[in-house]
């Protein structure tokens with residue numbers, strides 16, 4: 001893909017509970033990467049409260065943009081920037097609205113082209129943003145709080161969904177198990193930490209859909225098995241070993257993700273695997289992926305943890321690529337909470 005070295009994208013991401021802004025030169029030159037997290041405000045409610053998220057995006061947006069532009073050394077945005085990219089779906093409507101309206105106003109005011117970016121295409125580009133070596137075809141495993149998707153990336157912009165979840169997303173399962181154990185929101189990081197101190201074989205939680213060769217996930221049954229085990233321990237009057245529950249749950253979740261990714265790689269014959277989304281920050285999954293890639297001769301792309309969870313660098317990279325492929329948005333761009341690119 002041609003990489004105009006002086007092409008600078010300002011990207012905005014507000015699909016859920018992180019307000020993010022980034023300034024990126026070409027596809028890989030990260031000049032600024034800013035995130036304002038709302039986690040503390042939502043954690044007291046045990047999950048993301050959409051109305052609160054939208055209001056907090058409004059409060060955070062302008063100071064965040066100013067600090068991103070300052071860090072990038074942009075003094076005259078109209079003259080120095082080339083493109084405004086923004087996540088326009090899927091996500092929470094009130095959250096998306098804040099980002100899209102801001103991006104439209106900036107592109108109008110500064111006379112810059114505008115591009116609406118699909119959040120999942122953004123996650124696919126998380127690895128491309130930090131590695132020049134990732135070229136299609138590759139398998140993209142997207143594992144986040146809202147999505148569990150295995151995608152064949154034939155070309156940038158040409159995607160085939162090979163499989164997804166029947167019910168809960170992988171990150172959602174982490175968050176629900178965390179809630180059952182009273183460990184708070186988000187559940188991924190705390191379960192990740194506790195699991196490292198527990199015995200993964202202490203509870204025989206089943207690996208979901210392990211008996212079929214379909215690329216398909218299901219995490220709600222696993223969550224129910226965890227709930228039943230907690231209840232059984234409580235009824236028996238045994239002291240709950242949260243670290244053992246976490247380790248056993250994580251073993252089953254990671255085995256499921258690895259098993260289905262293996263099927264997708266074998267079936268397509270593709271030798272490159274790029275993993276992204278919040279759950280890609282998980283230590284056990286990262287270790288299992290490294291082992292697998294070494295054993296099978298697969299080239300693995302795993303972004304740094306900061307780029308796994310929601311960020312605007314990936315939106316800048318996806319927006320840049322989409323614009324270079326000839327796409328552009330206009331002022332009719334509207335948030336689409338259920339936008340699918342498959």
Ligand code: KG4
Nearest residue numbers: 144145146171186188278279281282309310
């Ligand atoms: O990609 P992301 O920031 O937002 C969505 O688009 O959903 O992912 C957030 C999800 C949450 O469910 C969170 O619990 C999970 O990623 N997560 C993790 C870890 N860090 C974040 N899951 C497992 N292990 C982690 N270390």
Ligand code: ZN
Nearest residue numbers: 144277309310
């Ligand atoms: Zn995401």
